Amino acid sequence: MNFGERQTLVSTLLRDVRQTGPLPFLRGWLRDPMGVGLPFPSSPWTARRLARAALDAATPGGGPVLELGAGTGAVTQALVDLGCPVPHIVAVEQDLELCRSLEQRFPGLQVLQGDALALSRTLAREEVASARVVISGLPMRAIPSAAATRCYADAFAVMPAGGSIIQYTYGLRPPVDPRVMPALEATFVGREWRNFPPMGIWRYSRGQ
Numbered sequence: 001m002n003f004g005e006r007q008t009l010v011s012t013l014l015r016d017v018r019q020t021g022p023l024p025f026l027r028g029w030l031r032d033p034m035g036v037g038l039p040f041p042s043s044p045w046t047a048r049r050l051a052r053a054a055l056d057a058a059t060p061g062g063g064p065v066l067e068l069g070a071g072t073g074a075v076t077q078a079l080v081d082l083g084c085p086v087p088h089i090v091a092v093e094q095d096l097e098l099c100r101s102l103e104q105r106f107p108g109l110q111v112l113q114g115d116a117l118a119l120s121r122t123l124a125r126e127e128v129a130s131a132r133v134v135i136s137g138l139p140m141r142a143i144p145s146a147a148a149t150r151c152y153a154d155a156f157a158v159m160p161a162g163g164s165i166i167q168y169t170y171g172l173r174p175p176v177d178p179r180v181m182p183a184l185e186a187t188f189v190g191r192e193w194r195n196f197p198p199m200g201i202w203r204y205s206r207g208q
């Protein structure tokens with residue numbers, strides 16, 4: 001990374017702290033430590049890599065980018081910074097205060113407060129019928145396999161053929177075992193070390 005890129009990321013970090021502050025995320029974590037994972041959001045470096053991976057994987061003309069477990073919007077902000085307009089993003093988040101903080105930070109963002117593990121029901125309620133890519137910050141390692149499988153099946157159902165799920169995790173293995181679903185493939189995108197703890201990024205797709 002050159003000096004200019006480093007400066008951009010540092011100013012992104014400062015802007016993120018100014019925009020939301022650490023408190024909404026910290027309070028979300030205190031309410032649900034298992035669901036939120038750690039008391040702080042993804043680093044700007046991680047968020048940018050995730051956003052880039054998602055936009056690279058997006059199928060053309062397939063609806064909005066669907067973000068599951070958006071928190072205070074670290075990844076949402078990176079999507080916007082990379083040129084994805086706010087109205088082209090749909091965020092699903094279960095925590096009410098975090099939803100309010102997303103709405104304040106991104107006027108015009110469609111925020112669905114609900115359970116991403118009951119994804120088809122949550123999307124149907126707000127008439128979201130399609131997505132061009134899904135980014136998931138859900139803590140899949142802590143989620144029972146049957147619930148993770150149903151969530152992924154629902155996610156693939158709203159994407160055109162060739163759709164992908166970008167999933168991030170602190171673990172070393174793919175957080176959803178690809179054997180849970182026929183033809184599911186997990187590809188390691190990379191690990192972002194400028195995150196505490198370092199963050200693994202996986203891309204899930206379905207073979208034919």
Ligand SMILES: C[S@@+](CC[C@H](N)C(=O)[O-])C[C@H]1O[C@@H](n2cnc3c(N)ncnc32)[C@H](O)[C@@H]1O
Nearest residue numbers: 035037041042069070071074093094115116137
């Ligand atoms: C690891 S945090 C990621 C937050 C943010 N995307 C980031 O990268 O900083 C996981 C987020 O998923 C949300 N979450 C966990 N389980 C969920 C569920 N079943 N439905 C919707 N959101 C959920 C948590 O409230 C939390 O905001």
